[in-house]
Amino acid sequence: MGRLHVISHPLIEAKLTRMRDKNTSSQDFRLLLKEISLLMGYEITRDFETVQVEVETPICASQFPVLKQEFFTIVPILRAGLGMVDGLLELMPFSHVGHIGLVRDEETHVPTEYYYKMPEGFETSEVIVVDPMLATGGSAVDAINSLKKRGCTNIRLVNLVAVPEGIAAVQAAHPDVDIYVAAVDEGLNENAYIVPGLGDAGDRIFGTK
Numbered sequence: 001m002g003r004l005h006v007i008s009h010p011l012i013e014a015k016l017t018r019m020r021d022k023n024t025s026s027q028d029f030r031l032l033l034k035e036i037s038l039l040m041g042y043e044i045t046r047d048f049e050t051v052q053v054e055v056e057t058p059i060c061a062s063q064f065p066v067l068k069q070e071f072f073t074i075v076p077i078l079r080a081g082l083g084m085v086d087g088l089l090e091l092m093p094f095s096h097v098g099h100i101g102l103v104r105d106e107e108t109h110v111p112t113e114y115y116y117k118m119p120e121g122f123e124t125s126e127v128i129v130v131d132p133m134l135a136t137g138g139s140a141v142d143a144i145n146s147l148k149k150r151g152c153t154n155i156r157l158v159n160l161v162a163v164p165e166g167i168a169a170v171q172a173a174h175p176d177v178d179i180y181v182a183a184v185d186e187g188l189n190e191n192a193y194i195v196p197g198l199g200d201a202g203d204r205i206f207g208t209k
């Protein structure tokens, strides 16, 4: 089964608390999400492989580590996942970015895919799927299905806030995928919103509604 990594750090916790506050503006919400994504990136990439290369320092030549993979592919689930891209790109500017557009039906909560575009060579790269919210898990499961159908084998999922239901759904459908989250909340309300959560992440990022 895919491992659940809860990235707990006082800076992340304090920033997430500000994001949860309904009085936080879209501008601040976006900035906080970017900052948290960058901080989470440090842990998400902890196990990335390195290889030794020879480098000549001003003193002598010796062997030093560099990242084994030339690039990683960051895949935001539109729309809200876009809010996590800039922070990760700041940390890993050599990354490529693919997009999957999914929207949940307001009644059934079942997601529908409306957009899919990946950069060349993504199948063999390490793929980092990002979306602030893991609620029922339907969107994450579908996004990972889409990627696997096209040959991806190395996928990790990054969410800001998750609930046990969503985590269980992803672990059941994709036992090979590790999940990285900043917080695990109590559960879902009758509209499949995370409780206490932070509301509708897409609306808060883009100021819609």
Ligand code: PRP
Pocket: 077, 078, 079, 080, 081, 102, 103, 104, 105, 109, 111, 131, 132, 133, 134, 135, 136, 137, 138, 139, 140, 166, 192, 200, 201, 202, 203
């Ligand atoms: C939200 C969120 C996730 C999804 C999570 O997107 O950004 O993609 O819901 O819910 P789930 O785990 O139950 O699938 P939404 O469909 O509201 O679209 P948006 O990002 O365009 O607002």
Ligand code: URA
Pocket: 080, 133, 135, 192, 193, 194, 195, 197, 198, 199, 200, 201, 202
């Ligand atoms: N999508 C959101 O944006 N927020 C939730 O709480 C659940 C799904």
